[in-house]
Amino acid sequence: MDKGSNQSRNGSAKKTDEIRRIEPDLKVNLCGIILDNPVIAASGPFGYGHEYRALTNFEALGGIIVKGVSLEPWTGNPPPRLAETASGLLNAIGLHNPGLDQFLEKDLPLLRDAGPRLIVNVVGCSINEYSRVASHLDGVEGIDGLEINISCPNVKAGGMAFGTDPEATYQAVSAVRRRTKLPLLIKLSPNVTDICVIARAAEEAGADGISLINTLAGMLIDVGQKKPLLGNTFGGLSGPAIMPVALKMVWQVAGTVKVPVLGMGGINSAEDALQFIMAGARAVAVGTGFFYDPELPVKINAGLTEYMKTNGISNLGRIEGIARS
Amino acid sequence: MDKGSNQSRNGSAKKTDEIRRIEPDLKVNLCGIILDNPVIAASGPFGYGHEYRALTNFEALGGIIVKGVSLEPWTGNPPPRLAETASGLLNAIGLHNPGLDQFLEKDLPLLRDAGPRLIVNVVGCSINEYSRVASHLDGVEGIDGLEINISCPNVKAGGMAFGTDPEATYQAVSAVRRRTKLPLLIKLSPNVTDICVIARAAEEAGADGISLINTLAGMLIDVGQKKPLLGNTFGGLSGPAIMPVALKMVWQVAGTVKVPVLGMGGINSAEDALQFIMAGARAVAVGTGFFYDPELPVKINAGLTEYMKTNGISNLGRIEGIARS
Amino acid sequence: MWLLKTKKGPEYQTEDCPVIDKQVVASGYCRVALHAPVIARKVDPGQFVQIFMPPEHRDHMLPRPFSIFGANRKNGELVILLEIKGRGTDLLAGTGPGSSWKLLGPLGTGFPALSPASLLVAGGMGIAPLAFLAASAAVPCTLIYGARTAGQLICPQSDLNRPGLSLLETTEDGSRGEKGTAVDLLSRLIADAGTVFACGPRPMLAAVNNLCRRAGIEAWVSVEERMACGVGACLGCAVATGSGYKRACRDGPVFRAEEVILDG
Amino acid sequence: MWLLKTKKGPEYQTEDCPVIDKQVVASGYCRVALHAPVIARKVDPGQFVQIFMPPEHRDHMLPRPFSIFGANRKNGELVILLEIKGRGTDLLAGTGPGSSWKLLGPLGTGFPALSPASLLVAGGMGIAPLAFLAASAAVPCTLIYGARTAGQLICPQSDLNRPGLSLLETTEDGSRGEKGTAVDLLSRLIADAGTVFACGPRPMLAAVNNLCRRAGIEAWVSVEERMACGVGACLGCAVATGSGYKRACRDGPVFRAEEVILDG
């Protein structure tokens, strides 16, 4: 980042002045959802958004993806649900959520006019559950898109997640596609041998975009207690620890599918965001970052603007995937 | 760790005194290789061992797994080959190595009488290459076992690594098994949907033990240059960042196969080592840790001894896999 | 408008707080006074703050939760009692006056107001929220403060020396105060108690709850859970209750004792 | 016996080194003197040390390599010239006297001995190993020291003020010394040169190599690569040469200029 900027600064002072006059446009079109800027709150850490209203400047958020919503309330996993790891966070919330009705009644009204585009993360244990939530949300005022989290266990297929098998992915996505006209992002699990196969299946089934990555499967053991630390034994690893893994998957998928990619996993700075965009992401999401810096989106936006000004880039389309060429 | 020790300390002073008199035996039997202690140098970071002779007390190493050896010399990847990430290291050495002949002539003599058991990490691009290295090493004085790194691209199968497909794993391991009587550890890649399927295939094909994990696939982008940072684009992530992922795979595989498991991935302390042992590992390996603390094996051994004394554990078999019950 | 509490301003917020005083009150424990005028003005007893790790230690992702031990609305002083437990508390304890901590607060649902004849029961570090509760009380009250041994009664006497507060110390080894546990003492005093307020290890809270239920006395407990957001968003701090999992950070940390499943 | 150099003791080792002096020599640059008697006694010009990150910053895995800028065998002082480039150098530059750095060294293959009429060419931070080479020389020599502008000639004059050393400064903007690059000056002086020793950015080294090859003059260059182990084990620091990849940390960092593929 600095190398680039130094070069142009040291080039011609006049040229630099001209470049600086560019007013960067941070708008991006994420599969039909127009975001004022490419920074989104990832599903989960940000809850239903309103909890962060006093902490995060919502103008710095192009969109909010709310925590996973299922048809009925889910109780989630027994505590402890959280553990800190080296530059990472292990969580096993278990998709605890109050269910669709309460989301629509209680949470949505608090967010509808908040500013950022609103995307609902949908979870389910069967194709039927996914479809029913999608169909209920279709046409609801204030909802701009859906993100289908296919990392949940597929009860019919013996508990393996939908997102680890291309055929199951295709089935689930097609079913949801038939039930909604909303832009459809499919959120993939990184715990697979070949993420491209899954992404392609989702695209073929009608996905408008691919979100990745969800958390890496992991665990910790409480040595004193001689048992797994998390109540659920296994959890998902997020945060800067996983960033290089996420970036590689975004790179691979962006080279495989034609629909836009929403990149996430450990994003911690404008420089990280630029890495994802240069790898081919249309927009980026921040999750774990909210826990240690609720103002992270503000900083990322400021850094992106500064980078674009310094390098004479008027819109992010100019650098999307540029590291691939 | 502390909770356990506090409890026994606060219990009965007399009982504690008795416990403290136990002289812990750190010896373990890793598929026929008797290690004086369960801490091994992982393949790669430690090179061929002699480079670390002045930095690491070899008495703290139960064994050394030397860097991957192939039939012919391999040139490896273009630089840069290394990048630091949050609590992790990304490397793309590309299995650069001087080949079997030079290993036997130059490196082996420097290590043969060093003390720790010696395990040779074997790499190849075809079943034939693996088999030939294994057969050459069979019966060579000073070599106590082989670790077959099946994470290399399988040229015949279109470049997918052997270790991502159970059938290819079975073929490769059976072929090597026929060519050597040495104890055979199979080193697995974590970049798969279901590590247990691969581990089972290796066991059925005659593996004496399973080593895991190798590095997680990842990448970084140099934002200034607008291109991938590593010369090879992709690299492998190691270090504390990946520890929870490694621990989970060790836990799963130890519950799946009957042969012993050698656990590794970000081990950074005696407490980490205990987590792996309690998850079911027979022994543990340290890789990236050597870069920031060449004395890490000494500290891990000291911590294990202290833990065993405090908790009245005479040998590690007593806690192997204890967190599973 | 959709702000949660428009008139009062936000319930909680982040605040950069200079450390104005740090005292080591016992080995591994310190009392830290911060200048936190916004949070100090709003905080109620039983509420807590999240303290962010310094940005140069970003390998530690999570802020750490601490009860408010004292707050002075007038001069904006906020006091924390801190036990070094691991890397995070070690880092915090290693800084002192001259440095600044970033706080998020005040968070959570605190204690209800004290009624006359309230009995406060603190085990170990459970003293932190109860000392603040006692200090804020409009009526006289009794505080039972127990630990294993005298050295673990680390709360400075000066912080407990308030008019209307009768302090009863207990140690299991009898090295200070009465010999026995805080619960032993509670069982002897419970007949005359109004409401009971407790904070301490889970087994102690379970015993308090059992005693109070049998005696038909209302009891409130403050519980600890691992936390991430601290504001009720992530659902990471689940506490098992009779009506499903609740959030320690928002629905708690103070709950009716009968509501929480304490011996699970 | 299989120790590498039994008689002399190990070639390299780790040493805990108190920082005895730190001077900010320009904004973003400092000169750090350490007490490192073991390493200082052994080090040759062109060799380097790895400096470990402080253990409380374990999110930074890798030690950072630094050329030896000066060494006093008698009092055990080792001097480093440090440019703040990122998190690691920032952390190091943030500490000072009173703290200790853990070093690993001396590492690598340094420069061969200077012959009369040697010409040393330093670009920017390339001054570090060459200043030490000049200071250790038994014969007079000439040092060309170039940078973009005067402010980037950050090496303290006192460290270059040695008998037998003629210092020629160049800046691209002419703000100090001759106007032009170090290579421009070299091209004018090369006819009279014995051997050339160079350290600086890759393009500069490539230009030096081209000049010397055309003039038929022997040239040595010191190159930089990202490193992990520093001792030749991990093969992470590959440098492309005419005969395959070599290790910057062990086969180098000093190579014959003609051997390295400098413009790749």
Ligand SMILES: Cc1cc2nc3c(=O)[nH]c(=O)nc-3n(C[C@H](O)[C@H](O)[C@H](O)COP(=O)(O)OP(=O)(O)OC[C@H]3O[C@@H](n4cnc5c(N)ncnc54)[C@H](O)[C@@H]3O)c2cc1C
């Ligand atoms: C509502 C509340 C109030 C608290 N009040 C105080 C107080 O006044 N004084 C005090 O000294 N301590 C208090 N604690 C406990 C304190 O938060 C932990 O001791 C501290 O977070 C441990 O951090 P560490 O990095 O030192 O330990 P580590 O073990 O290294 O922490 C690892 C992780 O586990 C979490 N963690 C570990 N133990 C606990 C715990 N018991 N509760 C919550 N999270 C934990 C931490 O948040 C951290 O993310 C309170 C906890 C809660 C939930």
Ligand SMILES: Cc1cc2nc3c(=O)[nH]c(=O)nc-3n(C[C@H](O)[C@H](O)[C@H](O)COP(=O)(O)OP(=O)(O)OC[C@H]3O[C@@H](n4cnc5c(N)ncnc54)[C@H](O)[C@@H]3O)c2cc1C
């Ligand atoms: C043999 C050798 C001698 C050196 N001598 C000096 C010296 O005398 N003075 C000085 O200021 N600097 C010197 N450097 C460069 C110095 O090592 C890097 O500037 C420093 O490692 C950057 O670390 P950072 O954490 O501040 O930067 P970051 O960019 O945050 O570093 C990230 C990683 O990249 C590596 N890295 C980044 N740039 C370089 C580089 N140019 N060379 C090697 N590794 C790099 C670091 O090791 C680190 O692991 C030398 C490098 C080598 C290889």
Ligand SMILES: Cc1cc2nc3c(=O)[nH]c(=O)nc-3n(C[C@H](O)[C@H](O)[C@H](O)COP(=O)(O)O)c2cc1C
């Ligand atoms: C506490 C927590 C809860 C999460 N809940 C959800 C969820 O409900 N649905 C979902 O698709 N992803 C969920 N995620 C995954 C994140 O959206 C994101 O994919 C992942 O954490 C990687 O990004 P990060 O490193 O920026 O957090 C959750 C992550 C965390 C840490």
Ligand SMILES: Cc1cc2nc3c(=O)[nH]c(=O)nc-3n(C[C@H](O)[C@H](O)[C@H](O)COP(=O)(O)O)c2cc1C
């Ligand atoms: C620089 C480097 C080189 C490696 N080379 C090899 C190798 O040759 N063969 C192999 O099986 N694994 C190799 N590995 C993987 C390690 O043996 C180990 O599985 C992995 O790094 C995880 O452990 P760690 O986090 O302790 O490093 C290498 C790792 C690193 C960092």
Ligand code: FES
């Ligand atoms: S800590 Fe996030 S909901 Fe309580």
Ligand code: FES
């Ligand atoms: S840094 Fe490891 S071989 Fe050079």
